[in-house]
Amino acid sequence: MTMDSKLVDMTTPLEYGKLQLGNLLTETNAIPIILAFAAVVLPALIYHVGYATDIPHIKGLPEVPGAVPVFGHLLKLGEDHATTCEKWWRQYGHSAFQIKLGNTRAVVVNSFDDCKKMLLGNQNAVIDRPKLYTFHGVISSTQGFTIGSSPWDESCKKKRKAAGTALGRPALRNYYPMFDLESYCIVRDMQKDSQSGEVEIDVRPYIQRYALNTTLTLCYGIRMDAVYDDLLREILQVGSAISLLRSASENLQDYVPILRYLPNNEKTARSKELRDRRDAYLNLLLGKVRDMIAQSTDKPCIAAAILKDEETRLTGVEVSSICLSLVSGGFETIPGTLTSCLGSLSTPEGQAWQDRAYEDIKRHYPDVRDAWTSCFVEEKIPYVNAIVKEAGRYYTVSAMSLPRKTVTEVNWNGAVIPPKTMILINAQAGNHDTDHFGPDAGIFDPERWLKALDPPVESEAVGLGHLSFGTGSRACSGQHIASRLLYAALVRILASYKIVASESSPPNTDYVDYNQFKTALVAIPREFKVKLVPRDAGVAQGVSCAGGEEDSSALQGMSGGEMGWESPAKPDDVRFGSGKYETA
Numbered sequence: 376m377t378m379d380s381k382l383v384d385m386t387t388p389l390e391y392g393k394l395q396l397g398n399l400l401t402e403t404n405a406i407p408i409i410l411a412f413a414a415v416v417l418p419a420l421i422y423h424v425g426y427a428t429d430i431p432h433i434k435g436l437p438e439v440p441g442a443v444p445v446f447g448h449l450l451k452l453g454e455d456h457a458t459t460c461e462k463w464w465r466q467y468g469h470s471a472f473q474i475k476l477g478n479t480r481a482v483v484v485n486s487f488d489d490c491k492k493m494l495l496g497n498q499n500a501v502i503d504r505p506k507l508y509t510f511h512g513v514i515s516s517t518q519g520f521t522i523g524s525s526p527w528d529e530s531c532k533k534k535r536k537a538a539g540t541a542l543g544r545p546a547l548r549n550y551y552p553m554f555d556l557e558s559y560c561i562v563r564d565m566q567k568d569s570q571s572g573e574v575e576i577d578v579r580p581y582i583q584r585y586a587l588n589t590t591l592t593l594c595y596g597i598r599m600d601a602v603y604d605d606l607l608r609e610i611l612q613v614g615s616a617i618s619l620l621r622s623a624s625e626n627l628q629d630y631v632p633i634l635r636y637l638p639n640n641e642k643t644a645r646s647k648e649l650r651d652r653r654d655a656y657l658n659l660l661l662g663k664v665r666d667m668i669a670q671s672t673d674k675p676c677i678a679a680a681i682l683k684d685e686e687t688r689l690t691g692v693e694v695s696s697i698c699l700s701l702v703s704g705g706f707e708t709i710p711g712t713l714t715s716c717l718g719s720l721s722t723p724e725g726q727a728w729q730d731r732a733y734e735d736i737k738r739h740y741p742d743v744r745d746a747w748t749s750c751f752v753e754e755k756i757p758y759v760n761a762i763v764k765e766a767g768r769y770y771t772v773s774a775m776s777l778p779r780k781t782v783t784e785v786n787w788n789g790a791v792i793p794p795k796t797m798i799l800i801n802a803q804a805g806n807h808d809t810d811h812f813g814p815d816a817g818i819f820d821p822e823r824w825l826k827a828l829d830p831p832v833e834s835e836a837v838g839l840g841h842l843s844f845g846t847g848s849r850a851c852s853g854q855h856i857a858s859r860l861l862y863a864a865l866v867r868i869l870a871s872y873k874i875v876a877s878e879s880s881p882p883n884t885d886y887v888d889y890n891q892f893k894t895a896l897v898a899i900p901r902e903f904k905v906k907l908v909p910r911d912a913g914v915a916q917g918v919s920c921a922g923g924e925e926d927s928s929a930l931q932g933m934s935g936g937e938m939g940w941e942s943p944a945k946p947d948d949v950r951f952g953s954g955k956y957e958t959a
């Protein structure tokens with residue numbers, strides 16, 4: 376036995392390995408080996424960190440040039456993804472293309488026809504939604520995912536079904552008193568705060584309360600009467616801040632994982648703070664419903680129905696998730712659409728649209744009181760319907776819709792999009808597609824939805840009107856209630872006032888630039904003011920009358936006590952909606 380072999384016998388396997396490597400290095404001069412090793416492994420590593428995506432390049436589908444390592448197209452996309460993609464569509468001549476969001480490959484669809492084909496022609500294949508690090512991993516870790524952000528699974532199916540029942544057309548009749556009360560409150564407070572038209576006002580806060588109270592009443596049987604109620608403003612503020620944390624342009628860390636590990640990660644800290652604030656008010660609301668059930672004072676609402684009905688088989692997290700979905704589904708989309716629409720109507724050009732709408736209201740309801748009491752029951756005034764549709768199309772408040780994900784292959788003109796690929800629908804681009812809507816697609820014009828003007832007659836609805844509610848298997852669950860809310864508020868506001876844009880603070884009516892936060896998931900219109908000119912003195916008087924002693928006592932009677940909230944109107948309480956609203 377040699378010295379060497381004795382030594383080897385006495386070593387551990389690890390030490391033996393080191394020894395052998397040492398020998399190899401000295402005996403064979405290892406530099407070429409190391410170099411060869413580096414030549415193979417390093418490029419693979421660089422490729423993996425810098426260029427690899429969850430889904431490999433999709434053959435046969437154009438890719439926008441100029442992707443850079445690590446970030447892909449993220450930096451080129453800038454803050455406003457919808458507008459950049461719309462530009463790329465026209466620049467490169469392809470409505471559907473692939474891009475890289477950091478390590479995630481996404482297919483973007485732009486033209487109206489392609490968006491429709493992707494969502495309707497492949498309903499089952501694009502039923503899923505992607506999961507994102509910040510929104511799903513941090514913000515939603517406690518209350519569950521909203522329906523709009525839930526991947527497609529059994530729980531999502533149950534939640535979508537429950538929401539569909541609560542928000543479907545047949546259910547709307549149950550909410551008439553609520554529509555009545557909330558739309559009345561808009562006009563009541565506009566009247567008060569504008570001092571009967573003397574002072575210019577910002578209309579958005581009234582519409583925010585309208586949208587939020589509607590869904591809070593639906594979900595929890597709770598409403599707030601004051602436009603600047605603390606809880607109301609907290610819900611709106613937290614919700615808007617969370618919406619900012621959902622978009623791709625705001626969250627590079629979702630697509631560039633290394634950013635998550637940076638020290639003092641502000642995004643994660645902010646997300647946790649917002650999650651805690653949201654948890655606090657959601658738990659408060661749900662707790663309030665539980666208390667009301669215990670005391671048998673609960674109002675009919677989704678939370679109470681689900682909490683009391685053991686048959687639904689929904690978990691506590693699912694109940695919270697449904698309520699959260701409804702509250703967050705409407706509180707920014709409706710104010711974004713309706714505020715901007717009132718902005719367009721208030722312009723000098725918009726005066727003619729308002730006058731024609733007013734004439735059409737009177738044509739269908741010669742006694743304006745009937746319009747006032749029917750606007751939440753039926754949507755039959757063609758000119759107002761045209762304004763509702765144009766507001767939805769032109770102000771595409773959710774410009775990139777909500778992201779989808781494929782569950783099975785999609786054959787796109789011969790290119791095979793594999794399962795698990797992110798699909799982005801550029802609703803803003805499709806809604807302003809000149810090939811579909813004509814050369815004036817870029818201007819606001821309610822009359823595009825009418826086939827005759829004197830008197831106004833709506834064009835026959837053939838299929839999908841616009842893309843703002845999405846379509847197909849994961850289309851907006853709240854679209855019927857949203858249309859009714861827009862219609863009812865418009866009828867009451869337009870029947871009461873001529874809206875005139877402020878000269879010192881006019882609205883921005885550009886379909887891209889009206890939005891002050893391009894990175895938010897849902898647009899927030901830039902602030903503007905309007906002057907409200909009463910249509911006739913009697914209407915204004917009627918509002919102040921209805922909102923005076925009689926109704927304020929009805930509202931006080933509904934006070935929700937220690938929280939300062941007010942519970943919703945019982946049908947009998949809503950006296951102004953039962954024909955007692957006075958006009959001249």
Ligand code: HEM
Nearest residue numbers: 522523701704705708777844845846849850851852853857
């Ligand atoms: C003008 C008002 C609204 C707009 C523009 C809007 C827009 C959208 C869009 C674009 C989607 C995604 C559709 C898709 O992927 O195809 C969506 C989903 C959804 N919306 Fe709305 N929405 C509005 C109002 C509402 C309201 C009032 C509610 C509830 C009260 C609501 C509840 C939902 C829910 C639950 C989903 C998720 C559907 C799913 O993922 O299965 N929305 N909405």
